[in-house]
Amino acid sequence: MRFDIVSLFPEFVAQLAAHGVVGRAGERGLLSIHGWNPRDHAEGNYRRVDDRPFGGGPGMVMLIDPLRATLRAAREADPAPAKVVYLSPQGQRLTQAKVRELAALPRLVLLCGRYEGVDERLLQAEVDEEISIGDYVLSGGELAAAVLVDAVARLQDGALNDAESAVQDSFEGDGLLDCPHYTRPVEHELGSVPEVLLSGNHAGIARWRRQQALGRTWLRRPDLLDEAALSRADRGLLEG
Ligand code: ADE
Numbered sequence: 001m002r003f004d005i006v007s008l009f010p011e012f013v014a015q016l017a018a019h020g021v022v023g024r025a026g027e028r029g030l031l032s033i034h035g036w037n038p039r040d041h042a043e044g045n046y047r048r049v050d051d052r053p054f055g056g057g058p059g060m061v062m063l064i065d066p067l068r069a070t071l072r073a074a075r076e077a078d079p080a081p082a083k084v085v086y087l088s089p090q091g092q093r094l095t096q097a098k099v100r101e102l103a104a105l106p107r108l109v110l111l112c113g114r115y116e117g118v119d120e121r122l123l124q125a126e127v128d129e130e131i132s133i134g135d136y137v138l139s140g141g142e143l144a145a146a147v148l149v150d151a152v153a154r155l156q157d158g159a160l161n162d163a164e165s166a167v168q169d170s171f172e173g174d175g176l177l178d179c180p181h182y183t184r185p186v187e188h189e190l191g192s193v194p195e196v197l198l199s200g201n202h203a204g205i206a207r208w209r210r211q212q213a214l215g216r217t218w219l220r221r222p223d224l225l226d227e228a229a230l231s232r233a234d235r236g237l238l239e240g
Pocket of ligand 1 (some may be wrong): 087088089131132133134135136137138139140141144
């Protein structure tokens with residue numbers, strides 16, 4: 001999968017590609033990340049990329065033409081069809097279902113805004129989808145793009161090692177939060193590992209994990225239970 005990130009801070013993109021699961025997926029040839037700086041496509045001595053908003057008010061708005069030229073250059077860099085996503089707090093909230101949908105695409109172009117925003121006409125003409133990573137305001141789209149790339153990258157076939165398997169993650173499969181995890185030592189001054197996990201009883205362990213996942217979801221994110229795929233046994237555990 002190919003990611004093209006349009007941003008005034010392309011160094012940020014390089015960082016993203018250098019570490020962890022995303023970095024390793026890059027090394028394995030599962031994805032590539034390319035940065036595009038609108039300043040490189042801006043005209044004039046000052047290579048201006050923003051201007052004051054019509055109607056007054058604080059801050060600056062990103063100009064149409066440098067962004068349009070940047071998006072065109074990014075599109076033309078590869079023949080695969082690209083979906084253009086603008087990261088902004090006005091977008092649809094990112095969910096694991098949306099991440100899965102995006103992970104199946106060959107290419108994403110991520111447009112990161114700065115300052116007060118981007119000229120609306122550019123968004124109308126060039127952007128396929130507007131996505132928010134949550135109901136809070138960041139000072140630019142770069143961190144949001146990083147979040148999206150990470151979430152999408154780890155779903156590429158072969159990106160995760162077995163031990164990191166995405167299947168048991170929160171929100172994957174059944175839509176519940178993940179169960180708690182423990183490792184050595186069994187006894188510690190902060191507490192003991194639940195006995196069932198040491199029992200070797202696989203059915204018992206599976207039941208305990210399910211119960212924990214259900215309980216946590218009920219306590220912390222009851223809104224998820226409405227959408228979760230629950231069996232009759234699950235409902236029994238919740239109601240009992
Ligand atoms: N840019 C600024 N805030 C954002 C948010 N919450 N999600 C996505 N992009 C943003």
